[in-house]
Amino acid sequence: MAVADLAAQLARPLGLENAARLAGLLHDLGKYTSAFQRRLEGEAERVDHSTAGAQAVLSLVSGRERSMAELVAYAIAGHHAGLPDRRGDAYGTLNDRLEKNMALVDAVWEEELAANPVELVPAFFSRVRNPHAAFQISVMGRMIFSCLVDADFKDTEAFYTVLEGRQVERDWEDLQALLPDFRDAFNVFMQGKKRDTPLNQLRGDILEHVRGRAVEGPGLFTLTVPTGGGKTLASLAFALDHARIHGHTRIIYAIPFTSIIDQTAAIFRAILGAEHVLEHHSAIDEERFAIGRLPQQRDKLKLAMEDWAAPVVVTTNVQLFESLFAARPSRARKLHNIANSVIILDEAQTIPRHLLKPCMRMLNELALNYGCTIVLCTATQPALDGRSLSGGLPLEGRELAPDPEGLAGKLRRARIRHAGDMDNDALVRALRDEPQALVIVNSRRHALELYRQAGSAGIAGLMHLTTRQCAAHRRRILDDVRERLKSAEPIRVIATSLIEAGVDVDFPRVWRAEAGLDQIVQAAGRCNREGRRPAAESIVTVFRAPDYPPPAEIAGLIGDMQRILPQHPELLSLDAMQAYFREVYWRMGEDGLDEKKICERFRIARSGTDFAYRSAAADFRMIESGMEPVIVPLDEKAREAVARLGVEKISSGAIARQLQGYVVQVPPKARALLIANGQAGFVNPELRGDQFAVLRNMSLYEEDVGLIWEDADYLAVEDLIV
Structure with a gap:
């Protein structure tokens, strides 16, 4: 009972x-x-x-x-x-x-x-x-x-x-009771922000306009603001005001990548108080709960990951959407707490296109029948309205930003130039002439080979940034990059696309290998981000890499962009972005937007419901990399976590979360070769099975470039000593 x-x-x-x-x-x-x-x-x-x-x-x-x-x-x-x-x-x-x-x-x-x-x-x-x-x-x-x-x-x-005579603390203070203090704290935080430049004044104007729209009825909204326009703070302010007016019970902020979730969660904790914010994603480190918290507070946060009972949740798209389509009890138990929430989807254009139709259908249903307000927040709005997409969302008249097209012009801090073919020799020459520059390419192989060639050419201040490096290592590199940019030291970064979505860096010049228009616009957001230089001198050069053909998916997006280019030569305009996404959806077709046929798994027949919950959950995967993890014990913290794999009473899940920041995803054949040659191995397999493959030969992990799995057959000098 x-x-x-x-x-x-x-x-x-x-x-x-x-x-x-x-x-x-x-x-x-x-x-x-x-x-x-x-x-x-x-x-x-x-x-x-x-x-x-x-x-x-x-x-x-x-x-x-x-x-x-x-x-x-x-x-x-x-x-x-x-x-x-x-x-x-x-x-x-x-x-x-x-x-x-x-x-x-x-x-x-x-x-x-x-x-x-x-x-x-x-x-x-x-x-x-x-x-x-x-x-x-x-x-x-x-x-x-x-x-x-x-x-x-x-x-x-x-x-x-x-x-067992113990206590469990699950109770969280009600969001509605907290909102007066939250809104006061937000206002105090914003009073500390200066309006001493045109850019800061514009950010303030955007914030005021967005807050003014909080009285609108619950449902679906878009927030289209170019990079650097203050989307994060504006969307948080809207959520606080809107929840107060309409009685929402939770604010959920979903972010596409764990690489940028830390900075958003830190802002929310600074404004609202760490005790009110749950950060839940695959890279969460349980040891962080220990900082400044009593044991019962740590337990409360861990328990909240199960049911999302906290008033404010900062999470990833993967956690949010895979929970919404989950079949497992442990994953699905939070769904009733997602209802009646304000959900902010940051960088909404990153919703995987092969799952776009089921994701849209779920968002529409949450808004229509479960009291949710959902804000699609991005600089590159993915045209999800009914005019652009069959079965699209009812978004007409629901834009929160003031005059998005005008904002795109006012916040345009760079210009795009098409350079045609540029091989690595041409890119190295370009880097030699620019003391601070960013080059973004489409593959890890291209990034590594360009980095090594530039190093051989004596280019100073080189840094390499790709997923060959574990997340903990990349965070350190980005901190160093930002310091060098501030101090005007030479800094030339060669990176893959991971640097594009929300990473806060500001380069005077950017080179971008051909890709989809949304990726190019995101790359432009790393150029003159703070508007300190004239836009005319802040150039994003788009080039073809003749020796590195783009992957098939990106090649398709390049074709989509080229087809709209004659009618939309100004690629940083909103019209160009809308035309581009319409072209993408047309090419992919209805089937391509629901590649796994998730929506078709739910039918009503004469005999009753015919729902395939379990198989739909198995096929609904936001990330399908085809790669396998190798843990890199890069520092003492990682090595201690690996040592705890031998302690039976510590759950595998707890240790996995501690080690998530030290994982590099590698091709399955490469990992098998690493293990076969003793360069990596499963730790405590009798206790943990094949869950934790840990790199043993740290000489394969180079400080500047990360894991070189291509050298899996290499034997370190110490391995040759008998």
Whole structure:
């Protein structure tokens, strides 16, 4: 009964209270069997105690509410193993479970549980419409599942905390109660910002205009502001003001890359207080929780990663979207807390295009039926409206920025020049003439070979920045780059595209290998970022690299840009960006925007729902690199974490989070060769399996360029000593 009451409480704001209560009442119905009683008495008998509830709920409900009963059945059947597919070849589909012969359930449950399956259909069901009705109903199922599994987790946790005589601190102060202090703190923070330059004055004007739009009704918005226009602070201010007016319960800020999440989370903590901000992403380091916090505070933050109960959450697109499409209970339990949130999607153009259609459909459903306000925040707005894209989002009239086209002109701090072919010799000559310059290329191989050639030519102040280096190493390099830029020292950086999205650097000159227009505009955001130099002298040179053909995906985007170039020669204009994205979507077609056919996994047939929750979750991957991780024990902190792999009581997940900043992704064949030759190896495989491949030969990790896996056959001098 406790699970049912808590599940109903969690689902009440969603309008799904009765369905969640029914799921909570019946989720453990299989415990009303003699087999389960024998297990309680100590017999080693495995008992399926969830299938009985899934079968029972469908026997109780008919007519108009049958679909809702099926959603409850999915949730009950999956509350341990994860949401199942309705049918298919895999073992454990919902149909398999419903057809399974189960042990007789003691009829006393009917009296004790008093399940009353009425009014399961939520009031917002009237907004469920074709052609997306099946997808919308599937999201209801996800929300019921989230409420059930979160209630079940918390009920179990409460039982064991009493049994073990310990306390668990999960309670967070309500966002609405905190908003007056948050808004005061934000205003004080902004008073410290000077308006002593035209750029700072313009940033202030943008902020005031965006805050003025907070009275608009909840739903979908865009915020289109060029790089350096203050999008982060403006979007936070909007979220605070909008949440106060419309009663939102949470602010979620999603960022595409872990490489830039630190700087955003640091800003939020400085303004709102570290105790109110949950930072959750794959690179989170649990040891950071220890800084200035009591043990119970550290535990509270770790627990909040499970259910996102904090008033402010800073996370990644991967965490957000993969949770929204998850089937596993541990990942899906936070969904009900995503409802009624203000969600800021920073760098919205980075939503993977092969998943664009399901992502848009989910965002639209969260805004339409689950009280969310969603802000697509970027300098390169990806044209997701219905005029540009079939099935696009209702974004007309929902732009928060004042005169985006005018802002693009006012904040234009660089100009683009097309140079045609430039081989490495030409790039080295260009670098020799510029004491501070950035070159961005499309592959790690090109970056490494150009870096080495420039070094051989005696170019001073060279730095290399690619994913050959682990994230912890890249952070140190970027800190050094910023210091050299400030002190006017020679600094020539050769990088891959990882430097483009949100990395705060300001070079007077930039060279960019041909790519999509959105990438070129992002590269331009690293040129004269603070507007200290004349725009006419701040040049972004776009070149073809004849010896390094672009990957197929980028080649397609280059073609898209070239097709719009005759009509839009000014590539930094918003019109050019809109035309470019329309061209991209046209080329990719409907199928390309849902490459894995995620949306098609959710159907309504004559026989009822046909939802493939589990297989959709398996195929919904924001990042599909085809690479495998190698951990680089670069410093004492990493080496200590690796040593803890031998301590059985420390979870693999905790250590993995500590080591995330020390991972380099390498081709699978290269990792296999490293391991075969003893250059890397799995640590404590008897305890951790093949989860932690750690580099043993640190001579393969060069201080300036990172991991040279191509030298996997190399034997270090010390390996030759017998």
